[in-house]
Amino acid sequence: MSCEEEVLSIRKQLEKMTETKDTTQALDLLKSLGKLDITLNILTSTRIGMTVNALRKSSTDEETQTVAKSLIKAWKKLVPESAEKKEEKKEEKKREEKPVKTSSTPSGGNYNLDEVRSSCRKLLLNAIKGEGELPEGCSEEKCQDIATDLEQAIFAQYKQTNPKYKNQVRSRVFNLKDKKNPMLRMNLLCGILSAERLSKMTSEEMANDEIKKQREAFVKEGINESQLAVVQGTKTDMLKCGKCRKNNCTYNQIQTRSADEPMTTFVLCNECGNRWKFC
Template sequence: MGCEEEVLKIKKKLDKMTSSDGDQTQALDILKVLQGLPINFQVLSKTRIGMTVNALRKASTDEEVISTAKQLIKNWKKFVPDKKDDDEKEGKEEKKKEKEDKKESKSNSNSSNNSNGSSSSSGSSKPVSFPTSAPPTTDSLRLKCREMIANALKLAEMPDGVVDTPESLAEKVEEAIYQEYRNTDSGYKNRLRSRVYNLKDSKNPQLRENVLRGVISPLRLATMSSEEMASAEMKALREKFTKEAIDDHQLAMAQGTKTDLLKCGKCGHRECTYNQMQTRSSDEPMTTFVLCNHCGNRWKFC
């Protein structure tokens, strides 16, 4: 938690440096501080410091700052798992649903053709969105991961209304993650670690209880982002830093002109403020700097 707070403070300073009139004299010192911090995948995903360092790299003219920023980003990329395109993921989910529908239809057809004595068994079948139990595995790594998730679910007293055993829920979560990656490489491991980390977070007991009560299904837990799993306290902290960053940008752009003709590429809103500055030779057109007043995103175009 200490590392994450430190990174968020540094991120706020770097955000100011990337503005058009930001002072970058201390940029190199701050980047060297980042190099000494024990930053992992969890800190990267929660703080998004990588995007800020990359923005500083683009905005800086100091070769040493650019080189240090590039090295930081290169080192951090090792922690980030490869993510599949949303379209590909949606396509897989649709194919999976189609297969389940076909199986259900075939099962119902077979039941209707059975003798009258089998009518009671056919009536008891119910379609489910996920297998009632995960397939067994002999892979030692996968078994260890299932055990880690189960231990995280059993970390504290069981709440009322538990829908399944921690072991069974853990098997389903691990199986869903494995089905997405189809291997146990770094992406699989990072996904598992983030589930365990958030389930064990003493400041976020609601996540664990919602999984045990069935409010959050194993499949849903397997695909949730860090932001979705975060505790209410962490979400409030992120909102606070975001608001402060927006306020800082708005203060810097106070003399700008408001317009709804420009659209933010990040949030899609048109509540923007722009300034024009002569950043090149006098015979070249001025550069327009735009600030989204809704999310704080800044960009420029000529």
């Protein structure tokens, strides 16, 4: 009996076992297939691969499934890949081996970042460079490096370009451009303030001297929330007291944080004296 005839005989037996769902003898037949010298022509003419795969799916015996998988895997190696498939694999391998290049500056030709991060770096760069000439010993290349380090430090905090990331960038840009706060930018350019530190500073920490002095004055004078709601307050019926539900209130707005943050509103109910604040 030729190899092809033996394969055909085994195929018929395996198909019968699959139909009757009695695969108790299937393992011996699969092992017999493994000993035969099966060529691509025999695989094609007998379609034994389809039969073995169907048996693998229907069998509940783990050893039978394992042997069937091994046969199918070995037979797949006999099937030549199409030219198209080979080309796809070749291109995929090239992509895996090709190193990803990034530039340390936004103007680099290999700047490999998404558009949001690229835009944010440019905003930071413009704020760091400022207007007019750069201070002595500071080049435009250095500004680019600082902008890159600053953006990377901000991105590292959020791992994505979400609203928090964008707000953090905008806050740095605003304070770096603040003409009343030139020392923040100068300290960054001179290396006194690192990009890493600036990326995590609060609005209060970045604020100019005028804002800081204003805060200190509030604290020194003992101005608390209740006093702020009375001093120079504006009467309104647009606000409702959460306690008595009346629309007879007085409010006062004051800048308690840096200029890029919204003002804090202190409210006093003229009916029951309830006080609250919202930003």
